[in-house]
Amino acid sequence: MSTNLVNPDTADDQELVDRFLSKNRAFLGPDPAIQRNHHVAARSLHEEQVLSAGVDSNLYAEIRSGLRAALDETFKIAEMTVASPAAQCADMSTGYFTAAGDLSLASTRGVAGFTVSLHYPIRFIRKYFEADDTVGIHEGDGFLLNDAHYGGIHSPDQHLFMPIFHDGEIVSWCVCAMHEGEIGARVPGGMGPMIESPWDEGLRGSPIKMVENYALKTDLVTFFQNSCREPQTMLADLKARLAACCRMERRGKEHIARYGIDSIVGFLRSNVEFMRDEGRRRIAELPDGTVRTQFYIDDTMREPALLKVMYCFTVKGDKVIVDLRGSSPELFNRPINSLLSTQVLGVAITLAHHIWPDMPCAQAIIDCFEFITDPGSIADCSDQVPVALCIQPMFKIMTAAELAFAKLYFGAPKKYGKTKAGWFNQPAAIIYGGVTQHQDSCGNMCGDLNGMAGGAKCDEDGEHSIAPCFGANVDIGESEDAEEKLPFIYAISKRIWPGNCGFGKFRGGAAYEYGLMRYGEQPFGFQTFTGGSYFPSTFGLYGGYACPTYGTVRVRGKNLFNVLKETPELFEASMASIMNDRLIEGAEYSSHSMAVAFELYPEGELFMTSQGGGGGYGDVLDRDPEMVIKDLEEGLIRAETASDLYGVVYDAETYAIDEAETAKRRTEILKGRLAQGISWDEFMATRVNPEPPPAVPFFGRWNNSEELYCGPFGKALPSELPPIIMPDPKDVEIQQLKSQLAALQTLS
């Protein structure tokens, strides 16, 4: 570096101007040329030389096994040493990338979604830092990233990138990526309803060189620790990621020494090209056609709203066009906006997890996909709006892709996965923050986020609270483990409640309720940021019903530990009993939406919510009556559902099915349908309205409107959207109360 040193004051004018223009950029912000391009990079000269000479599949298979073992080894190293509760539940991934940044191979376990979207920052680092003398890329460097505007999913995730060098050239990158959680945002855990601007999102780490000579830089580490609520967790996890990267780099170099550099470079690239070409080949097998899904995000996280998200998948030859136009405009001061890169990521994850489970999870598999959006919408937002809860629209496109490809593949001669209904798709976790019983400050989320239920399949029921929609190989953690570290107990732990699954010929998986009771005197509180309180979040398939809606419920104003001690018979670990029977005198019982702002809870107060069920598959009348009765016995459905919806007649004492009466009731239900159903023309004339209902602010396209509705701000063409700045709900309430007061004063 020292050879280039020149005092700028001694340079000639032209050199000064050239240098100024090349080096001085006002701000190295997110680069649209990088962020809006999910496609595989062109072959490098080296890759071209190696691959044009032919591919030895057996050799590459051997290398793949070796590198995969290295990734699984490093995954385990990180998993065993991290402190973040999410990463301890396997919310992480490790991967090897090509020199240009394309993901070639990811760890078997964990959430591959993390590594899938990390070609963006690698391209950024190479484009802007490699030739910059003040940064550069050297052996033993590590770059940290957490700002989703440069890649990745959302800010609470932190990723460490390490280049692998050979003979002075970058030949690959390795990454350890994970959900860290606490990043010093306005609210604990980096996500929450109260995040109203990008500046509330906490640390916004553009790629930062945090590691030099394989060691963390103490000044930067201290800055990061000093900027968040969990300094010990931050340090432990930085070290865990570094240890994983160091091992990955070592294993990478061992493979280069064993197989030669050409074989490694050739393998990494050919794996990417295989995924790209195989994805395209599979799309070409499908008939041309269009499948449409629309969802409603029913909460801005501060107030109820109907935010439409529209997903239209069109197969044309060997291409897929994903048209997101018609989706809600972005909200300037609410955290539920999503970057285009987040939507693209959602499609890749779904294809790999649900549609082509035999394919690796990488962006390359959707290289033949193109995306069309209204820029400035909730599905392709600008850099000026908060994206802390971008997983809301991201989980929606995941279910949209799941259902779209289920439909496109239904009659296909060759399927790669089983046809099934929508997985549950909300982050239904309680986020906590405050001071623990060990006097540490903390802010993070419960592993219950991963307890989503699976959708019903074409030949069997969905699984109960099995895994999140974004990763098959993760865990929900142990209640006892959380209780030991954090000042609450699971007063209700993983209890199934009747009706929490999508009904159908095959039902969706059920999901559990849980309730946290505060323990101890220290300041400590909870928040949630989930949709689906008014309008179901995930859908069924081919006549199967959706999941129900959810809420958060609380018992406050009383120390329930005293109740448990003095009158244990008054406490039953069931949300419905507690809330409907209201046996505890003096306690305040209330229900709220699934998005509640952070509040402190004193000892003995109870905060309850539920994980979500999967969508159902097929007509309920096709369900085997024996299976209906089994659901009833297991507490998955209510008696009314068995008799009225499924049409099963049974003895209420013995649960013995009356087959003849069941057949009769089912025939009556079929006749009832023919009597109550009306024709398309009559339906369009009598049920369809030119405007959305006034009950709740509506955002997005209504029917085929050219304009997008903007809630309280009228409607506008997508290119002319007004800034949507929502009023503070507390101000709205104060205004209403003032008006009521004024009216009463006038009366008196």
Add this chain to the structure above:
Amino acid sequence: MKVLATEYLRVDLQKEMWECDRCDHVLGSARENYKRFLLIHDRNPREVHHPLLDPERYRFCFSPDPEVCVIYEFYCPNCGLMMDVEYTVPGHAPLHDLELDIDSLKEKWSGSDLQANSATTAAFRS
């Protein structure tokens, strides 16, 4: 030559018609939205998803809000089979969810036999 397009709908590729796979009723042109040929019923979601908490006491009772959510049920006009349900906002037009290119379908799937091509689904058809 007939192919399954959904669990309950099949396409006769020669006649280019949608058919009910349960009762063989011919619904209408496969080049049009199949929902146009079905009976539609708008259903209050509370009938399907019973509240867990007392709805008189609690606004959030773990059941969809009928003010913002309605279920459109689509039935075969001949046998009453429920071919699809759509959760939407009251007053919204039904979504044209499935629009297969019939010419492309003929080209790509016409070699395959209905029973063989849907081994999984056909085996579990009651």
